[in-house]
Each structure stands twice: as C-alpha cells, then as structure tokens.
C-alpha cells in the first residue's frame with residue numbers, strides 16, 4: 001500500500017495532512033485533485049540536498065503540473081522553471097517566476113513563441129536543430145537582441161522506460177545529432193545574434209537506472225570539452241529531468257541520492273553550473289485524484305467493475321502508458337474484491353485498474369487514485385464533453401481551492417454559431 005506521510009489513514013479514513021479526503025469530496029465535489037503542499041516542499045528539499053555538493057540550478061519542469069499555485073510553490077523556494085511552450089511560459093510568468101530563472105525548451109517552437117521568450121528575457125532558449133538556430137538568430141536580430149542559447153544534444157542513449165517517454169535515442173525527434181555538431185559549431189560563428197551558453201540533454205522520464213544518466217553525461221562532457229577548445233563560453237550543463245518515483249510499492253524507485261552519487265563526481269570537475277529539470281520527481285506523489293463510485297456491476301464471467309466518476313479524461317496515464325497507480329478506498333474496508341476500476345468515457349481504454357484487489361467499497365463511496373500529481377491534471381481533456389476537475393491544495397489543516405471545476409458554459413465559450 002502506498003501510504004505516505006502526506007496521504008495516510010487516520011482511523012479508517014484516508015487523509016491529506018490533517019484533512020479528511022471524504023470531507024474534501026463533499027465540499028468540492030468529484031473528480032477532485034488533492035495536492036499536499038508539504039509533499040512539494042519536501043521533494044524539492046530532498047532533491048536539493050542530494051545535489052548540494054554540486055553548483056547547480058534546479059528548474060522545475062512545469063509540464064508535469066502547471067497549476068499556478070504549484071509553480072509558485074517551487075518559485076517561492078528559489079527554484080526556476082523549464083517550459084516547453086508559450087503557454088507554459090505565460091503560466092510561469094503569471095505565477096511570478098523571474099524570467100531569468102526560466103529556460104525555454106521544445107522541439108517545435110513557433111516564431112511567435114521564440115519572440116515571446118526573447119521579449120520576456122528568459123535565461124536561455126534550447127535549440128534542437130540547425131533550422132531552429134537560424135530561426136532564433138533571425139528573430140533575435142529583428143528584436144535587436146542577443147539570444148542566449150543551449151544546444152540540446154541527442155546523446156543516442158536508449159534509457160529503459162516506456163517507449164513513449166524515452167527521448168535520448170537517435171530514432172527519436174529530440175535534440176541535435178552528434179554527427180551534426182561540427183556543422184553547428186561552424187554555423188554559430190556566422191549567426192551573430194546567438195550566444196551559446198549551455199549544452200543540454202534529456203534522455204527520458206521515469207528512468208530507474210542511473211547508468212543511463214552516466215552514459216549520456218559522459219557524451220555531454222566530451223562535447224563540453226570540444227566546445228571549450230573551440231572557445232565557446234559555456235556556463236551551464238543541463239542534464240534534464242527523468243528522475244524516477246514510486247508508483248507501485250512493489251517496484252520502489254531508485255533513491256535520488258544514488259543518481260547524485262554517480263553524477264556529482266562526474267560533473268564537478270567541469271567547473272560549470274549544472275541545470276536539472278525534474279518534473280515528476282517533485283510532484284507525482286504530492287497529489288491524488290479523488291473519484292466517487294457511481295455503480296458496481298458484474299457480468300456472467302464473474303468479472304466485477306467499479307464505474308467511477310473520473311476517467312482517462314482526468315488521468316490518461318493508465319490508458320496511454322499502461323501505468324500502474326495505486327487505488328485506495330477513502331474509507332477502508334476489511335473485505336476485499338477483485339475488480340476493474342473504469343471511468344465513464346466511451347473508450348475501452350478508459351480504466352484505472354484491471355483485475356485489482358481493492359477494498360470492497362459500496363456505491364457512493366470514494367477511491368483515491370494515488371500518485372496523480374505528475375502528468376495528471378495537465379493531460380486532462382474535454383473529450384466526451386467532460387469538465388476539467390477542480391484542484392485543491394492542503395497545507396496542514398488549511399485547504400485552498402487552486403483550480404475551479406469547469407462549467408458547461410466554459411465548454412463552448414470559444415465556439416461561434
């Protein structure tokens with residue numbers, strides 16, 4: 001059972017910090033994302049502590065959870081942001097993040113997004129192709145600015161994780177191929193509005209084995225040494241995100257300290273600042289998705305279903321990546337049942353669990369889908385005309401609504417008849 005310091009049973013009732021989850025469901029309705037602010041803070045501190053010996057700058061990858069209050073929680077701790085679009089940049093600025101603490105990534109930035117980033121004064125833009133370098137140079141020239149850039153390198157390291165979230169392999173769209181680098185370095189001499197200040201990589205997400213980071217960092221350091229001899233003033237090495245979390249207690253994540261033990265001695269001698277871009281590590285276990293059981297049903301094969309009021313529209317990870325999320329009854333029961341937990345969406349992939357041993361709750365009772373803080377709410381959609389859920393943040397006994405539930409009016413607000 002994934003019973004953390006942040007989500008724990010008091011008596012038979014699952015609570016977040018000092019607040020009962022059943023009370024939150026009654027007050028705010030379901031589906032509802034509940035985030036523990038203490039969990040956010042503690043994860044950030046654990047990350048910072050692990051890498052304390054290394055001069056570094058941590059940029060929270062806001063794609064994991066871009067709620068303004070979540071971004072602001074990290075900014076208040078001194079953390080920067082890694083953004084992947086104009087929209088994420090806008091969100092980070094709205095949350096009050098200093099533009100000089102924002103790094104702008106993305107394999108397909110539109111000209112207006114590049115201009116927005118330059119006008120906002122972000123710390124750097126990451127370039128992922130020769131064409132993009134030319135585009136950034138042209139737009140910076142038009143704006144009479146010098147663009148600080150990072151080169152995102154594709155280190156051709158295939159990390160063992162779900163194939164949809166591995167990014168450092170040569171067959172993927174991400175980064176600049178090593179073979180192209182001589183051409184890139186020659187070109188940089190002809191692009192007067194660019195200043196190369198960083199080398200960057202990101203090899204994927206939910207990577208359990210530090211050796212993949214070691215292999216890719218070795219390549220990045222080789223390239224760093226080459227850039228030094230070419231006279232580029234590299235200030236930062238960005239080794240991306242991808243640090244793992246525990247979704248399934250039977251498959252505990254490698255502790256962050258194991259990554260630090262391997263990476264610090266490798267990176268320290270470079271004498272530059274290291275950037276990290278953790279997303280999932282900082283937020284995944286900070287939130288649960290609360291959902292109410294609408295119906296119980298069974299069929300002639302003996303199969304049992306809980307039909308709940310949340311689905312793939314709120315948390316698509318089980319449908320898209322077959323990800324495991326623990327499911328806890330908000331009011332625990334002694335009796336258990338083997339069942340599927342399925343949502344209301346018209347897709348057979350709309351399930352949270354299949355053939356899972358669960359507390360035998362009744363209709364009208366609540367489940368908490370655990371570890372829903374990363375790539376949960378941000379990947380939610382209006383498919384089937386569903387309303388995006390509300391989100392609350394809990395600090396001790398205090399509860400704050402951080403996103404209102406969508407309304408039917410909002411569903412059609414942009415449409416014209």
Ligand code: LLP
Nearest residue numbers: 061202205206241242243277278279280375
């Ligand atoms: N930096 C870059 C350039 C990235 O593309 C990503 C994630 C991160 C940092 C943060 O990675 P993290 O520390 O969160 O692993 N939706 C998928 C995950 C997609 C990750 C995309 N890129 C999921 O639910 O598993």
